[in-house]
Amino acid sequence: MTADAETPSVGEAGPGRAGPIALREMGSFHVGGRVVRLEGQPAAEYLMAEGGQPVRIDPNGSYFVEQMYAQYFFVQDEGGHWPLLFWHGGGMSGATWETTPDGRSGWLHYFLRRGWDAYLCDAVERGRSGFAPVPQVWPQGPVIQPAESIHGRFRIDYPDTQFPREHFDRLARQMVPRWTHTDGAIMAAYLELLERTGPAIVVCHSQSGVFALRAAHARPDLVRAVVALEPASVPAFDPAVPYRAPTLVLMGDHIDEDPRWPRMRDRIQAFAAQWPQVEVVPLPARGMKGNSHMLMMDRNSLEIADLAHDWLAALPAARRAD
Amino acid sequence: MTADAETPSVGEAGPGRAGPIALREMGSFHVGGRVVRLEGQPAAEYLMAEGGQPVRIDPNGSYFVEQMYAQYFFVQDEGGHWPLLFWHGGGMSGATWETTPDGRSGWLHYFLRRGWDAYLCDAVERGRSGFAPVPQVWPQGPVIQPAESIHGRFRIDYPDTQFPREHFDRLARQMVPRWTHTDGAIMAAYLELLERTGPAIVVCHSQSGVFALRAAHARPDLVRAVVALEPASVPAFDPAVPYRAPTLVLMGDHIDEDPRWPRMRDRIQAFAAQWPQVEVVPLPARGMKGNSHMLMMDRNSLEIADLAHDWLAALPAARRAD
Numbered sequence: 001m002t003a004d005a006e007t008p009s010v011g012e013a014g015p016g017r018a019g020p021i022a023l024r025e026m027g028s029f030h031v032g033g034r035v036v037r038l039e040g041q042p043a044a045e046y047l048m049a050e051g052g053q054p055v056r057i058d059p060n061g062s063y064f065v066e067q068m069y070a071q072y073f074f075v076q077d078e079g080g081h082w083p084l085l086f087w088h089g090g091g092m093s094g095a096t097w098e099t100t101p102d103g104r105s106g107w108l109h110y111f112l113r114r115g116w117d118a119y120l121c122d123a124v125e126r127g128r129s130g131f132a133p134v135p136q137v138w139p140q141g142p143v144i145q146p147a148e149s150i151h152g153r154f155r156i157d158y159p160d161t162q163f164p165r166e167h168f169d170r171l172a173r174q175m176v177p178r179w180t181h182t183d184g185a186i187m188a189a190y191l192e193l194l195e196r197t198g199p200a201i202v203v204c205h206s207q208s209g210v211f212a213l214r215a216a217h218a219r220p221d222l223v224r225a226v227v228a229l230e231p232a233s234v235p236a237f238d239p240a241v242p243y244r245a246p247t248l249v250l251m252g253d254h255i256d257e258d259p260r261w262p263r264m265r266d267r268i269q270a271f272a273a274q275w276p277q278v279e280v281v282p283l284p285a286r287g288m289k290g291n292s293h294m295l296m297m298d299r300n301s302l303e304i305a306d307l308a309h310d311w312l313a314a315l316p317a318a319r320r321a322d
Numbered sequence: 323m324t325a326d327a328e329t330p331s332v333g334e335a336g337p338g339r340a341g342p343i344a345l346r347e348m349g350s351f352h353v354g355g356r357v358v359r360l361e362g363q364p365a366a367e368y369l370m371a372e373g374g375q376p377v378r379i380d381p382n383g384s385y386f387v388e389q390m391y392a393q394y395f396f397v398q399d400e401g402g403h404w405p406l407l408f409w410h411g412g413g414m415s416g417a418t419w420e421t422t423p424d425g426r427s428g429w430l431h432y433f434l435r436r437g438w439d440a441y442l443c444d445a446v447e448r449g450r451s452g453f454a455p456v457p458q459v460w461p462q463g464p465v466i467q468p469a470e471s472i473h474g475r476f477r478i479d480y481p482d483t484q485f486p487r488e489h490f491d492r493l494a495r496q497m498v499p500r501w502t503h504t505d506g507a508i509m510a511a512y513l514e515l516l517e518r519t520g521p522a523i524v525v526c527h528s529q530s531g532v533f534a535l536r537a538a539h540a541r542p543d544l545v546r547a548v549v550a551l552e553p554a555s556v557p558a559f560d561p562a563v564p565y566r567a568p569t570l571v572l573m574g575d576h577i578d579e580d581p582r583w584p585r586m587r588d589r590i591q592a593f594a595a596q597w598p599q600v601e602v603v604p605l606p607a608r609g610m611k612g613n614s615h616m617l618m619m620d621r622n623s624l625e626i627a628d629l630a631h632d633w634l635a636a637l638p639a640a641r642r643a644d
Contacts, residue, residue, distance in 0.1 A: 020344060020345060020346050020347075020398060021344075021345045021347075021348060022342060022343075022344050022345070023342060023343045023344070023345065024342050025342075025343075026343060026431060027420055027421050027427065027428070027431065028417050028420040028421055029421060029425075029492075030417075030492065030495035030496060033495060035469075038466075038468060041466070044466075046465055046502050047502065048412055048465075048502060048529065048554065049412070049505075049528075049529050049531075049532050049554035049555045050505055050532055050555060050557050050558070051532070051555040051556060051557055051558060051589065052532075052554045052555040052586065053582040053585055053586055055475065055582065057465065057466070057467050057471050058468070058470075058471065059466040059467070059468060060468065061468030061469060061470035061471065062468050062469045062470060062494075063468055063469065064469060064491065064494040064495050064497070067495040069417060071420070076342060090370055090371070093449075093450045093452075094450065095350050095352075095391060095450050098349055098350040098393070099349050099350055099351060103351075105349065106349070109348060109349065122449075122450065127415075127444075127449055127450040127452075128415045128416065128417050128444065128449040128450060128498065130415075130449075130495075130496075130497060130498035130499060131498075131499060133463075133464045133465075133466055133499035134466055141455075142455045143368055143370075143379065143455075144360075144363070144366070144379070144381040144455055144456055145379050145381070145455075146360065146380070146381060146382065146383030146384050146385055147383060147384045147385065147386060148380075148383035148384060149379050149380065149383065153377065169386065170351075170352065172384075172386040173352035173355060173386050173389040173452075174352060174452075175386070175452060176450065176451075176452035176453075177452060177453060177455035180368050180369065180370060183372055206371075207370065207371050209371075210371050210372055210373070210374075232370065232371035232374045233371045233372060233373040233374040234373060235372050235373055236372070236373060260375040260377065263375055264374065264375055267373065
């Protein structure tokens with residue numbers, strides 16, 4: 001934690017904000033997915049590059065679909081903690097965790113600087129995971145959502161907003177198409193990732209909150225803790241199987257003024273009321289006002305990261321057994 | 323270059339193969355693109371997450387399309403060299419440069435370990451760059467190419483192949499859909515990236531060879547050198563404008579046995595005959611046999627990286643002015 005030694009302890013100059021990142025290893029891989037076969041389709045000729053040689057492609061054959069991409073960054077000293085898996089929200093990719101619209105470090109770098117190993121994931125059908133390019137495999141197309149639809153749903157238009165609205169375009173450029181019928185494939189790939197990584201802590205946002213809670217419920221041996229930023233929902237669990245993972249849920253501001261978020265918040269609070277190891281923290285109760293749905297992009301994103309970090313650092317379940 | 327001190331100098335134990343990576347900074351951003359407006363389309367209702375609240379989305383409005391994603395990794399000591407921009411081939415993403423099908427380090431990590439700053443890019447419409455989800459913007463769909471079509475085009479099926487064929491599935495999982503009518507948008511974003519990075523060296527493969535040569539021709543002030551792995555073509559330049567960038571072109575094996583590659587190779591050799599600062603190296607002439615189109619994934623990928631590294635390290639144009 002080199003940065004800590006160089007910097008004072010609060011605000012933009014606090015721990016994890018700046019300084020070098022010493023990695024013992026980094027790389028990437030794809031997990032999961034399935035092979036589908038296409039038959040009976042006509043061939044087509046393509047010119048794949050300007051001035052190149054035309055090529056006739058027979059589309060019939062095998063397609064690898066529904067795999068998931070993960071990048072890993074392992075720090076020189078992980079301090080005895082389980083690695084963090086960063087799972088992004090709907091319409092986003094791993095880039096969510098890399099930078100803020102106003103160009104500051106993302107949560108990924110914050111936690112690397114504070115000495116945590118990390119995996120940066122693109123959910124199935126998003127980013128470097130690719131998507132099924134064959135209409136016969138996924139009959140439905142992606143959701144068609146204009147930039148304007150984001151303003152309301154992400155609660156960024158309040159006068160006291162923490163979201164850097166003057167850089168809204170940088171959020172819009174980060175967004176990638178998403179589908180709505182791929183939950184099963186996304187979940188399968190996340191579970192396969194956990195089999196590969198071994199015990200881990202999931203840091204999730206919005207849509208991926210559903211997958212993180214479901215993974216924690218299904219595999220308490222692999223999901224040791226969850227930090228959930230405004231999870232979009234709580235999935236319907238088998239009530240006979242207890243939920244075990246220590247879970248911190250962080251919620252932003254202006255939820256009561258929104259047409260949809262009160263019910264989403266209520267569902268999460270009902271879940272927390274059922275399982276004592278689930279803690280819901282409305283950020284306004286901690287003196288943080290004006291946060292949007294994009295907690296990891298808001299101006300105070302690293303103060304919120306401090307909160308998550310301190311919760312994790314104090315959690316015995318976040319540490320490897322000695 | 324910590325790794326160098328720890329390891330001997332040849333083969334799998336040579337420089338750049340292993341050892342820690344000390345970064346002074348890392349992050350990501352999107353550049354370029356344009357805003358398109360959609361009008362006159364019907365609204366639709368979606369359930370975006372299991373157990374979530376349904377949302378009605380009016381698709382009419384603004385879409386940010388044709389932006390490009392780049393990740394950057396800056397090492398503690400860049401040794402006075404310009405940064406490397408890694409540009410992938412058709413149907414791939416930045417993941418091309420991160421790992422090999424047999425699970426070894428990619429060229430990205432090799433060059434980071436040897437002390438070069440690097441930008442890892444996803445071309446427009448691929449990976450974390452996203453693609454235009456609105457049929458009205460891009461009337462054509464992506465190319466539909468099954469895994470089988472790769473075998474021949476990538477020249478991986480020869481008995482002496484260096485391609486790790488037993489892990490072909492890992493290459494197939496890396497592939498992402500690509501379009502064939504987006505060259506203009508891809509090129510515009512690469513030029514915008516260069517404006518942002520300043521002078522740089524482009525390391526490119528296959529399709530992106532066309533973009534790299536075009537960028538080097540258009541902006542000799544920004545493209546200081548090019549390392550091109552089997553560029554798919556040479557674009558048609560204005561012959562009145564000289565090509566200035568020192569350029570190393572590396573070509574694999576079995577080109578004469580392929581129906582398309584001899585003409586692609588001939589075009590590159592004609593280009594090199596015209597401009598003396600362009601050097602074409604057929605790897606068999608250096609004693610490297612059996613290389614496929616995927617030089618950075620073949621078993622001897624890091625020996626090929628050594629060759630590129632030594633060429634760059636000896637090149638005055640690769641260094642910042644003192």
